[in-house]
Amino acid sequence: MPIRRPFLALPFLALCLAVAACGKDEAGDRRQPPATVTTIRLQPVRWSDELTALGTAKARESVDITASVTQTVASVDFDSGQFVKRGQGLVTLTQGQQSASVAEAQASLRDAEQLYDRNRRLADQQLIARSELETQRTALEAARARLAAQRATVADRVIRAPFDGVLGLRLVSAGTLVTPGTPITTLDDVSLIKLDFTFPESALSQLAVGQRVSARSDAWPDAVFEGTIATIDSRVDPATRAVTVRAEIPNPDGKLRPGMLLEVGVERAARQTLAIPELALQQSGANASVFRVEAGNKVKQVPVKIGARRRGEVEIVEGLKAGDRIVVDGTVKLRDGSAIQDVTQQQATAQADEG
Template identity: 85%
Template sequence: MPTPRPFIAVPTLLLCLVMAACGKDDAGGRQQETPTVTTARLQPVRWSDELTALGTAKARESVDITASVTQTVASVDFDSGQFVKRGQGLVTLTQREQSAGVAEAQASLRDAEQLYERNSRLADQQLIARSELETQRTALEAARARVAVQRATVADRVIRAPFDGVLGLRLVSAGTLVTPGTPITTLDDVSLIKLDFTFPESSLSQLAAGQRINARSDAWPGERFEGAITTIDSRVDPATRAVMVRAEIPNPDGKLRPGMLLEVGVERASRETLAIPELALQQSGTNASVFRVETGNKVKQVPVKIGARRRGEVEILSGLKAGDRIVVDGTVKIRDGSTIRDVTEGAETAQADEN
């Protein structure tokens, strides 16, 4: 049997050697690659932000107009949505019986006045006793009181506006029988809006009467309504651990209406703090960290405590200091201890200063 030729395995061996060499080159190439990033050096900035909440608008003054007696409506003297002045008549109830009572009381008053005048002259002439004159004076005062009572019953039949404001929908017509509590319309003074909202008790130290607020409504996109906090409730709700806050917003054009839901922003005093681009923040659950650039362009992942946020920025409460250089863009390509190549404009100068 002929001996196998040894050179048949040479091509296979050469192929393995070539592949191994290529693998080493690829591995070496990957090891030589240095991730490129952009960085930023931290400097203190002025930070001003808002505490936000949802609030419900209320009128400066608001009341449901109702009758105080049982009677038929004689006339309705207003239109829905009308602006009225204080004391303006809105509804007149039937008052024939009451008007007759006033006339009767006035007639009795005239008789009492005439009798008192006659007895007064007789008393001056000492023709009657002074005690009889005092009795007649008491009767005169009683007659005057009866007239006042009858006039009050007539006044009760005219329902008037208790303050300046805008009326709601008319709910009665002439001939309607109303009783105490029957709704006739609503009256709201909307020249100024009261806005009630709540904050957690942890925000109490950041709230004070006089603080400026901004309110926003879905009904008026892009528009802000400015006002100020007037009152902070004296109690914290033990169930929700929240405190009620009231602000007032001028409303001269009447755009805001009672019952509207408004988003409220309470301006906090500006402060000096450290802030980083939101892109630089690494967040895992409740833990936050950033990559800080160390000597030799190596990075160290350091935990940080974050505060408030605003568009594109995050406040840093602890973990970094002014002058630290952090990685902003390219964080997905690095890990703790990686060496980076900084392509930020002016990075060479910054690196020379560090060295």
């Protein structure tokens, strides 16, 4: 009588159950609806990288207002932070003795003029020698020079603004004794800001006078200040191997002030390249990929090589070409070969129908 072996049927039964399960999973995949996504079609764009650095703002013109003589302050004719015009008086020093000297020089000049006029008439009548008239002419010119010198002494007692600008803090009061070099205030022309920053010597080939720069300050986080490179230093610092660059930035509203630290970006030569939104990029360690739309509204995950980045965009160096359509929004629901429903195309069709 043959021996029955029912256990041999167990592997066959397990195989049947596995095949049935796979068939069920495939059927479930077929029943899964397409993922709703948005896409864009790639076209070359203008791309410009930036060289970045930190720079220090300087005024267009800047000077410390000081006295040139030793004297007491008679009056202070400005307020801190005031805008002044070139030649406007700021401080008047005591000038009693100098005023008296001017009056004396004026009297001497009048006497010299009268004596010269009288001698000229006598010389015309040949009553005195011409040499005597020339001597009197020399005396007249000397009197005029003495008066000019005394007036210059008085002018030194009035300290004036050398150019248009904004004054700093007032550091003296009436009655203060000032000497040459005593600080009175500061004066800055901030209508244009000079911005100095440095780059390594390796960046010299990428810098040129006239290049556009943009600057940002922590004081005004939402503002971008535009300017151009005005000068590139003729020397490279042998210690740091860096070159100093000076940009000029218009400052009509006075937001920028001398001494501020600014983040500077220098625009390099523009080029045509492909760029995608950062949202479309799938990053896994050092590997990057995107979902490219294929025929039949299915996607293929393709590896890409990325280049530079800027706000919200990534440059694509390899892996895509102009005309490719990629998924931007909705990538979390996708895998290689997934079917999609592109709402971008639906919206474009609806707008075309309405038009």
